[in-house]
Amino acid sequence: MLLAFDVGNTNIVLGVYKGETLLNSWRMATDKSKTADEYGMLVNQLFQYDGLDLNDVEDVIISSVVPPLMYSLQHMAFKYFKKEAMVVGPGIKTGVNIKYDNPKQVGADRIVNAVAAFEKYGGPLVIVDFGTATTFCAISDKGEYMGGTISPGIKISSEALFQNAAKLPRVELIKPGHVICKNTVSSMQSGIIYGYIGLVDYIVKRMKQELGNHPNTKVIATGGLANLIASESETIDEVNGLLTLEGLRIIYERNKA
Numbered sequence: 001m002l003l004a005f006d007v008g009n010t011n012i013v014l015g016v017y018k019g020e021t022l023l024n025s026w027r028m029a030t031d032k033s034k035t036a037d038e039y040g041m042l043v044n045q046l047f048q049y050d051g052l053d054l055n056d057v058e059d060v061i062i063s064s065v066v067p068p069l070m071y072s073l074q075h076m077a078f079k080y081f082k083k084e085a086m087v088v089g090p091g092i093k094t095g096v097n098i099k100y101d102n103p104k105q106v107g108a109d110r111i112v113n114a115v116a117a118f119e120k121y122g123g124p125l126v127i128v129d130f131g132t133a134t135t136f137c138a139i140s141d142k143g144e145y146m147g148g149t150i151s152p153g154i155k156i157s158s159e160a161l162f163q164n165a166a167k168l169p170r171v172e173l174i175k176p177g178h179v180i181c182k183n184t185v186s187s188m189q190s191g192i193i194y195g196y197i198g199l200v201d202y203i204v205k206r207m208k209q210e211l212g213n214h215p216n217t218k219v220i221a222t223g224g225l226a227n228l229i230a231s232e233s234e235t236i237d238e239v240n241g242l243l244t245l246e247g248l249r250i251i252y253e254r255n256k257a
């Protein structure tokens with residue numbers, strides 16, 4: 001079995017693959033203060049609950065955009081799985097040609113998504129990942145990573161509103177159904193969610209144009225909050241919540257000895 005970790009700024013998503021089949025996946029909070037042993041025990045509990053055996057893990061792959069967690073996770077892989085984890089970064093073949101000024105600067109999660117989406121859908125492609133930040137990535141017809149856009153995420157945008165205005169409360173992220181709202185909570189929900197749908201559709205349309213207005217450009221969304229926006233966006237074609245785990249499995253296959 002392969003154990004894959006996608007470490008985001010809010011959540012760590014982990015999944016176990018047997019060959020190409022995802023047996024199970026889980027989500028845990030990203031906590032920079034947790035130790036290798038604490039992560040090891042969390043994984044142990046999840047495995048036990050689902051009737052899986054730690055000893056069946058043959059390899060571990062990690063993609064992370066949170067550098068302070070790398071030590072704990074690598075040490076965990078070593079101590080509990082007796083494996084040196086494969087880490088998505090320099091020295092790993094992804095098969096993606098990165099057209100960023102400095103390719104090392106691109107978040108590993110964005111590259112991993114690009115690998116999975118190009119393999120599954122072909123190019124040109126726009127990938128929108130609704131995480132702590134919302135990232136937009138443009139992939140050419142040849143599978144090159146052309147670059148993209150980073151916007152403040154939905155949840156952190158709404159937190160900023162509540163934290164900086166004394167009379168604005170924390171609100172639940174649900175659609176109020178209209179934009180002429182008659183109370184504070186629905187006015188905020190409208191601004192956050194419908195405002196965000198506008199942001200997404202505008203960036204995606206511009207990105208499609210910059211990609212050459214190819215009629216077959218597909219737009220794939222992923223990440224914790226993808227469904228909330230995709231259901232009303234004019235530009236998102238499909239939501240694929242497993243993009244990052246799939247990308248990790250593919251990168252593992254391309255690099256295993």
Ligand SMILES: Nc1ncnc2c1ncn2[C@@H]1O[C@H](COP(=O)(O)OP(=O)(O)O)[C@@H](O)[C@H]1O
Nearest residue numbers: 008009010011012130131132133155223224225
């Ligand atoms: N299944 C879910 N349903 C609703 N919200 C979610 C779900 N999973 C994650 N979220 C929320 O979506 C946001 C982004 O989460 P996630 O995609 O895990 O971000 P990251 O990759 O940056 O860790 C967070 O605010 C998280 O609380």
Ligand SMILES: CC(C)(COP(=O)(O)O)[C@@H](O)C(=O)NCCC(=O)O
Nearest residue numbers: 008009010065105106107131132133
């Ligand atoms: C943009 C991100 C913060 C998104 O991370 P996430 O929201 O998934 O936690 C991450 O991909 C990152 O730190 N990227 C490095 C900068 C870049 O991609 O240009």
Ligand SMILES: [K+]
Nearest residue numbers: 008109129131
């Ligand atoms: K992510």
